Amino acid sequence: MFQPQLSARAGDPPELSPQPQPSNNTPCMTITSRLLLPVPSSAPACSPYTTTSRSRTTGSHPSMRRIQIATARPWRLRSATCAIARSKTRTPSTSSVARTDPMMPTSLRPRLCASTEWSVGSARLLSSATVTTPDSSEKADDKSKNKSKKDNPNIFLDNLGKIFLSTIGAVLLMLLRSTKSNNSRTALREDVESTSILDPLEIDDLRVANSDFTVDVWEKIVERVKVEFIDRGRRNVNYAEFLSLVMHCMKEMKGEGFTIQLGHLLDRVVIAEVERLAEVNANEDDSDVASTDAFEIELPLSFLVATLSLALNSPVADRVRLLFEAIRLVDEAGVDESENQASGEQVAEMIRNLQKTCQLTPDAQIVETNCKVPYQTYRVGTGDEDLTRRARGGYGGKKGSPGVTSCAEGPLTQDDFHAILNSRTVCAWGECFIRKSGRTSTSDV
Structure with a gap:
């Protein structure tokens, strides 16, 4: 069991030294004679005692002397305890000794415990200060890392x-x-x-006006074209010759009164094509072709047949079939008719x-x-x-x-x-x- 041992000199810090266990006949608390040394004039601030008595109590028995010293001069024990806390030389068993020693006066126990708690608190503050040092360094490192992250450039955000x-x-x-x-x-x-030479509405009016110009009339005209021009090797004819053949076929079929209604629309198309050809020929040759009569310039039979189809009053399927037959009729490649x-x-x-x-x-x-x-x-x-x-x-x-x-x-x-x-x-x-x-x-x- 450890007991507090005070220094022999007034200014020295108290020391803890192991003491032998007391016997059953001696008190448990032993305080050496060094407590009887003079105390300096400046007592510890933590001591509540202000007595300055330095009288020594003598006794025949040494144990009685120790008890008298402990009871007569408690402020010395208090100052010794404060010195122990300041020097951080307190052992873990000091508080337990102070609390459990039956020879310790009751009035000293709470004061000793308070001083012990004060020393423990001081130790905890010191330990916490030493422990928080790495935490603060870690926080500083985290701040530096966060700052470095903020300093890193971001192409999208920047x-x-x-x-x-x-x-x-x-x-x-x-x-x-x-x-x-x-x-x-x-x-x-x-x-x-x-x-555009013709408006779509004009084409519709032309077909409606020639309601008698049916598929039968068309086939009759194409057959005469084959005989009069194609069989003779003519692939290009002037508009006057072609128009004369068409009118002759129509009169043969339905009399003198049968003719193409709104025929001026067809004339407009043919004249526009003749003027275009005349302009092209004038650019290629120096001859004055533009002054030539439009009805004297020869045009391809395929163009004249396509112009005549404007007045054909028939469904689309029949119109496509008749045009395809006209293509095969004037085809110079001579494709086999059976195919x-x-x-x-x-x-x-x-x-x-x-x-x-x-x-x-x-x-x-x-x-x-x-x-x-x-x-x-x-x-x-x-x-x-x-x-x-x-x-x-x-x-x-x-x-x-x-x-x-x-x-x-x-x-x-x-x-x-x-x-x-x-x-x-x-x-x-x-x-x-x-x-x-x-x-x-x-x-x-």
Whole structure:
């Protein structure tokens, strides 16, 4: 059991030294004679006792002397305890000794316990101060790490405003490009409509007015054309000769009063073609061809037949069949009649003649060019080079679909010819708008 042992000198800190266990005849608490030494004038601040008596109590028995010292001078024990707390030399068993020693006066026990608790609290404060030192360093490290993380550049967050403005600019640029492209296509379509020789309503009026011009009359006229021109090797005739043959056949069938109503519309188409040919010839030659009479210039029979089909009052299927037979009739390639086919060149030429006679829709004639920067541009396609080739190459149906014909080149059957006329790239008589189909592509290859 450890007992507090005070220093022999006044200014020395108290010491703890092990003491032998007392016997049953001696008190449990032993305080050495060093407690009897003079106490310095400056007593500890924690001591509540102010007595300055230095009288010594003598006794015959040593134990009685120790008890008297402990009871007469309790402030010395208090000062010794405070010194123990300040020097941090207190042993773990001091408080237990002070609390359990039966020889210790009752008045000293709570004061000793208070001093012991004060020393323990001081030790805890010191230990907590030493323990919190790594925590503060860790917090400092965390702050430095967070600061370094904040200092790390983030491309997205640092340039958020630029990205937002760039996105808005790209959207506006796309809208501007789309608007310019649509305006270009619309302007070209309006130009095609304004330069068209015949209006679709005029064509409808022409067919309604010639309700007697049926399939039978057409077949009779084509047969006479074969005999009078084709069998004689003539593929080009002037408009006057062709018109005279047509009128003669009609009078033979239904008398003198049978004629083509609103015939001036047909004359307008023929005159426009003659003027175009005259302008082309004037650019190629120095001769004054433009002054030649329009009825004296020879035109292809396929063009004159396509012009006459404007007045034909019949369903679309019959019109397609009659035009295909006319193609085979004037075909110079000499395709076998048993195969019921026509050459691809003659089919393309017939589609071009339908375009010249205003039997194709304006939208179908507009095709994209390869110029897509800064915006998509368009042009008017030709029937033999653009429209027919695109229809046979797969541009007549949905984008990416195969062509409307079985092959892209070579002769065509009547079904192939009908499919080309109904395709979106040709759209003869507006038939492509009747059946539902996907959007087509007419861009250059």
